[in-house]
Amino acid sequence: TDTVTNKNVVFYLNEMNKEMIERVELERSLRKGIENNEFFLAYQPIINPVTNEIVACEALLRWEHPEWGIVSPKKFIPIAEETGMIHTLGKWILKTACLQVKDWQRDGFEHISVSVNVSAHQLQNNRFIDNIKQALDESALAPRYLHLELTESVMIDRSLTTVEMLRELMEMGIHISIDDFGTGYSSLSYLKHFPIHTLKIDRSFIQNLNKQSPDLAIVHAILTMGHGLGLRIVAEGIETTEQLHMLTSLGCDFVQGYLIEKPLEARRFTHWLERKRK
Ligand code: C2E
Numbered sequence: 212t213d214t215v216t217n218k219n220v221v222f223y224l225n226e227m228n229k230e231m232i233e234r235v236e237l238e239r240s241l242r243k244g245i246e247n248n249e250f251f252l253a254y255q256p257i258i259n260p261v262t263n264e265i266v267a268c269e270a271l272l273r274w275e276h277p278e279w280g281i282v283s284p285k286k287f288i289p290i291a292e293e294t295g296m297i298h299t300l301g302k303w304i305l306k307t308a309c310l311q312v313k314d315w316q317r318d319g320f321e322h323i324s325v326s327v328n329v330s331a332h333q334l335q336n337n338r339f340i341d342n343i344k345q346a347l348d349e350s351a352l353a354p355r356y357l358h359l360e361l362t363e364s365v366m367i368d369r370s371l372t373t374v375e376m377l378r379e380l381m382e383m384g385i386h387i388s389i390d391d392f393g394t395g396y397s398s399l400s401y402l403k404h405f406p407i408h409t410l411k412i413d414r415s416f417i418q419n420l421n422k423q424s425p426d427l428a429i430v431h432a433i434l435t436m437g438h439g440l441g442l443r444i445v446a447e448g449i450e451t452t453e454q455l456h457m458l459t460s461l462g463c464d465f466v467q468g469y470l471i472e473k474p475l476e477a478r479r480f481t482h483w484l485e486r487k488r489k
């Protein structure tokens with residue numbers, strides 16, 4: 212048994228080593244990727260399911276590595292957060308998204324908002340508000356068209372800086388959305404303390420939505436509570452017409468997902484808008 216154990220230990224150490232090398236490699240490439248502008252944003256439409264009109268788009272970060280191709284944000288965002296690179300990236304994301312949406316507004320899509328994902332780390336940075344102001348200034352986008360998607364974890368952080376920062380953002384007229392709503396294990400009391408505008412129901416509740424599933428009761432409860440609080444509700448991850456019909460009949464305000472359109476690079480999103488206008 213000793214040899215077996217030793218083999219396992221050697222295997223384990225090798226695996227650990229591999230992971231560490233991969234991690235260092237990824238971090239180095241990420242730094243280089245920022246220097247070389249290897250990033251772009253993809254935009255996914257958010258529509259009103261009753262009128263079929265587009266109301267907003269979510270900006271999603273894409274990294275196109277010269278050798279590896281597209282790397283998932285799930286893989287590199289955590290590293291960007293740990294290393295502080297998220298601040299540089301986040302500033303670029305805000306500016307790019309605001310400029311792009313202002314461009315679409317000038318082209319006649321006047322009421323499109325842009326929803327930008329913001330990680331909790333970004334809120335810890337005291338230059339965050341300045342970055343927002345700068346992005347709005349440079350793009351001339353009206354603040355109400357900028358929506359920030361925050362997760363519930365941000366809301367349980369009652370540190371003065373977070374609370375003050377959220378209040379300042381709201382006073383500027385920026386919209387706050389709670390992303391992945393229902394997956395955090397925080398209490399709901401933050402909904403009373405912060406003037407939040409929108410809840411985004413997490414895809415995990417939408418995935419198996421049918422008349423028999425417990426998810427139906429959860430989604431129904433979120434809609435009832437959210438509407439009672441005067442909030443707007445978005446459902447993400449809509450893939451089937453059955454899901455779309457159920458959410459529409461439940462009174463969900465807005466929907467987003469592959470059924471409507473997948474995230475598209477800016478030029479293709481422009482074409483999507485133009486096709487839709489006709
Ligand atoms: P998220 O904010 O929950 O974004 C939604 C994810 O679901 C996106 O994955 C989107 O492409 C995907 N999605 C949209 N519709 C469907 C659908 O119908 N079915 C399925 N299966 N998936 C769908 P993506 O782009 O890979 O992003 C993953 C996560 O990475 C995001 O989750 C967000 O947490 C993070 N992320 C992406 N862009 C940014 C960014 O600019 N900043 C920050 N801080 N995080 C970002």
Ligand code: CA
Pocket residue numbers: 269328360390
């Ligand atoms: Ca999001």
Ligand code: CA
Pocket residue numbers: 390391411413447
């Ligand atoms: Ca989400």
Ligand code: CA
Pocket residue numbers: 391413414
């Ligand atoms: Ca999600």
